[in-house]
Amino acid sequence: MSWNDLKSRLAAESYVASDDLAVALQLALNLGRPLLLEGAAGVGKTEIARALSVAQGTRLIRLQCYEGLDAAQAIYEWNYQRQLLTIRAAAEDGETGKTVEDRIFSRDFLLERPLLAAITQDTPPVLLIDEIDRADEEFEAYLLEILSDFQISIPELGTIRAVSRPIVILTSNGTRDLSDALRRRCLYTYVEYPDRATELAILQARCPEVEARLADQIVGFVQRLRKEELEKVPGIAEMLDFAAALMGLGIADLTQDPAVLQSTLTTLLKTQSDQAHITPEVAGRIAGKAA
Numbered sequence: 001m002s003w004n005d006l007k008s009r010l011a012a013e014s015y016v017a018s019d020d021l022a023v024a025l026q027l028a029l030n031l032g033r034p035l036l037l038e039g040a041a042g043v044g045k046t047e048i049a050r051a052l053s054v055a056q057g058t059r060l061i062r063l064q065c066y067e068g069l070d071a072a073q074a075i076y077e078w079n080y081q082r083q084l085l086t087i088r089a090a091a092e093d094g095e096t097g098k099t100v101e102d103r104i105f106s107r108d109f110l111l112e113r114p115l116l117a118a119i120t121q122d123t124p125p126v127l128l129i130d131e132i133d134r135a136d137e138e139f140e141a142y143l144l145e146i147l148s149d150f151q152i153s154i155p156e157l158g159t160i161r162a163v164s165r166p167i168v169i170l171t172s173n174g175t176r177d178l179s180d181a182l183r184r185r186c187l188y189t190y191v192e193y194p195d196r197a198t199e200l201a202i203l204q205a206r207c208p209e210v211e212a213r214l215a216d217q218i219v220g221f222v223q224r225l226r227k228e229e230l231e232k233v234p235g236i237a238e239m240l241d242f243a244a245a246l247m248g249l250g251i252a253d254l255t256q257d258p259a260v261l262q263s264t265l266t267t268l269l270k271t272q273s274d275q276a277h278i279t280p281e282v283a284g285r286i287a288g289k290a291a
Contacts, residue, residue, distance in 0.1 A: 001026070001029075003019075003022045003023045003025070003026035006022055006025060007019070009055040010022070010048075010051050010052065010055055011205070012055070013051040013054045014051070014202075014205040014206050015048060015051035015205075016194070016198055016201045016205060017048070018194075020189060021048070021189055021191065024187060024188075024189040025048070027187055028167070028187050029167065032165055033187050034147055034169070034170055034185060034187070035168070035169050035170070035186060035187045035188075035189065036132075036170045036171075036182075036183065036186040036187065036189075037169065037170065037171045037172070037189055037190075037191050038171075038172045038173075038190050039173070039174070039190055039191035039192060040173065040174075040193065040233065040235075041173050041235060042193075042233070042234065042235015042236060042237060043191045043192065043193055043194075043235060043236065044191065044194075044235075044236050045171040045191050046128065046130055046171055048169065049062070049128035049169045049171075052126050052167065053125070053126040056126065056167070058124060058125050058126060058167075059121060059123070059125040059126070060125065060126050060128060061114050061117055061118045061121075061125050061127050061166070062114065062128040063113075063115060063127070063128065063129050063130065064130050064131065065130060065131045065132050065134045065135040065139070066131075066134050066135065067134060067135065067136060068136065069135045069136070069139050070139065070142075073113060074113050074114060074115050074139070074142060075113050075115045075116050075152060076110055076111060076112055076113055076116045076152070076154065077111050077113065078104075078105070078109055078110065078111065079109045079110070082109055083104040083109055086103065086104050086109075087104065090103075105156040105157070106157075107157070110154075114127070115127070115142075115143075115152065116152055116160070118168075119146070119150055119151070119152065119160070119161075119162035119164075119165075119166060120160070121163060121164055122163060122164060123164060124165055124166050125166050125167070126166065126167045126169060127166040127168045127169070129143070129168065129169070129170045129171070130171050131172065131173060132170050132171065132178065132182075133172040133173055133175045134173075134175065137176075137179065140178070140179050140181070140182050143182065144185070147168065147182070147186075148185060149161075150162035150166075170186060193226060193233075193235075194236070196220065199219045199222070199223065199236070199239065200215060200216065200219045202236060202239075202240075203215050203218060203239065203240065207240065207244065207247070209247065210243055210247060211252065213252075213253075214243075214246065214251070214252055214253065214254075216290075217254045217287070217290045218239065218242060218243050218246065218254070218290075219239070220289070221254055221286055221287055221290040222234060222238075222239045222268065224286045224289060225268060225278070225286055228277065228286075229277065230271075230274045230277065230278075231271045231273055231274050232269075232270045232271050232274060234268040234269070234270075238268050239268075241267040242264060242265075242267045242268050244267075245264040245267050246264055254290060255284070255287050255288060258280050258283070258287075259280070261280075262283055265283060
């Protein structure tokens with residue numbers, strides 16, 4: 001399969017990928033290497049993993065990263081409640097010692113978290129490690145063994161090696177620098193906000209019922225809005241919400257009702273300061289230049 005074929009398969013899942021992104025994904029698939037996607041929030045980094053899993057006909061396993069994430073939440077932990085119940089039941093039956101210990105520290109009592117689940121699938125899944133920059137630097141060390149050898153060491157069981165190698169997508173919003181060791185193990189692509197033609201194609205793919213003139217106005221409005229001084233720049237998802245709001249209200253032209261246009265900005269502007277900054281006059285000016 002070529003990168004053009006992959007791009008077409010993603011498009012069939014309503015994901016419009018740039019040529020650079022499609023090539024990077026194809027290289028990651030061919031080389032069996034993780035792909036690190038970096039870029040601002042809202043540019044579609046997470047969505048690419050969903051679209052890729054559907055296009056590949058495989059499972060999506062997602063690990064959402066956050067500060068304080070550790071191995072118990074990301075890799076595995078023991079089912080302590082079930083272990084305790086088993087110990088009590090064994091004691092009532094007069095069973096103790098190594099036999100009970102071997103039983104409670106078997107795979108039957110192991111709770112698989114995303115990283116372990118990803119390497120134990122018969123069919124290679126898409127493993128999405130989302131917003132890796134939100135996790136602590138120490139957590140990256142947990143990833144290195146998996147991304148290097150696709151195996152996990154569990155003291156009570158030994159080393160669990162991958163049944164199949166997952167397709168790994170990591171995303172980062174750039175809130176902190178990632179380690180050189182992690183970057184060396186990944187292919188890398190920076191995902192920009194889409195240009196006007198690409199964003200229009202995304203809107204038409206996701207909301208085909210939008211009339212061509214309104215679709216062009218919506219994309220033009222959002223693209224110009226992103227150039228304003230905002231705390232939270234609206235992403236692609238917000239653009240799609242904006243389009244849905246306008247259609248729901250029966251708006252066919254952004255300039256026809258300034259009051260209604262202003263009310264729909266709640267789909268695009270997510271902080272009080274941004275809503276205060278984009279006054280009806282500013283919104284009207286942007287709408288007038290959007291087409």
